[in-house]
Amino acid sequence: xxxxxxxxxxxxxxxxxxxxxxxxxxxxxxxxxxxxxxxxxxxxxxxxxxxxxxxxxxxxxxxxxxxxxxxxxxxxxxxxxxxxxxxxxxxxxxxxxxxxxxxxxxxxxxxxxxxxxxxxxxxxxxxxxxxxxxxxxxxxxxxxxxxxxxxxxxxxxxxxxxxxxxxxxxxxxxxxxxxxxxxxxxxxxxxxxxxxxxxxxxxxxxxxxxxxxxxxxxxxxxxxxxxxxxxxxxxxxxxxxxxxxxxxxxxxxxxxx
Numbered sequence: 001x002x003x004x005x006x007x008x009x010x011x012x013x014x015x016x017x018x019x020x021x022x023x024x025x026x027x028x029x030x031x032x033x034x035x036x037x038x039x040x041x042x043x044x045x046x047x048x049x050x051x052x053x054x055x056x057x058x059x060x061x062x063x064x065x066x067x068x069x070x071x072x073x074x075x076x077x078x079x080x081x082x083x084x085x086x087x088x089x090x091x092x093x094x095x096x097x098x099x100x101x102x103x104x105x106x107x108x109x110x111x112x113x114x115x116x117x118x119x120x121x122x123x124x125x126x127x128x129x130x131x132x133x134x135x136x137x138x139x140x141x142x143x144x145x146x147x148x149x150x151x152x153x154x155x156x157x158x159x160x161x162x163x164x165x166x167x168x169x170x171x172x173x174x175x176x177x178x179x180x181x182x183x184x185x186x187x188x189x190x191x192x193x194x195x196x197x198x199x200x201x202x203x204x205x206x207x208x209x210x211x212x213x214x215x216x217x218x219x220x221x222x223x224x225x226x227x228x229x230x231x232x233x234x235x236x237x238x239x240x241x242x243x244x245x246x247x248x249x250x251x252x253x254x255x256x257x
Contacts, residue, residue: 097131112221143193180209
């Protein structure tokens, strides 16, 4: 057998392996994109109820001297504990932020007012950004090393399959950045980890996409601590509008693709 024939045979074997790995075993990576339902925005009814409860709490704290005083007492108590154990306080805050970036049912948002009250907005923003990047990195490598079955234990299968199908062949960095802006959750990291998207390319996209999210969350926390309910509502509405616009743009790309 000539050298050229051996190369052709090796190429055919590689193609057969790829087809078995990505087409036969995972049929939705092939031609099923039009047949999969378009995923909905994660702002579902349950989260709308949570947002309504949060708004009621913010309004209650800002308008009621009793509730406002109780919140300030709790924040002052937590501040004394963190001042007594500063390293542990930072470690716990980072851990909350990192786990929140990996698990949808876990959120670090409730502790942001504590960070703003204790450290100020700038340091809280830095800690939250570091924790978000660390958590996103953990989710990416968890999905990349342990695979789809493990990832699907943490996120719904239907939107995961839809996004995996789309980004398997259309993983351009503007689309991935839009993916992160539209879905500030663990889903992009798990999808791109399963697809083995190059981590050196994903890391700066993830770090950039975390910045507006962190800025908004810290701004909301600062507004809550200061009792500025109007500013809180306006900022929250603007941030939700931004994510919805990004999500609609992503949906248009997926339909066009």
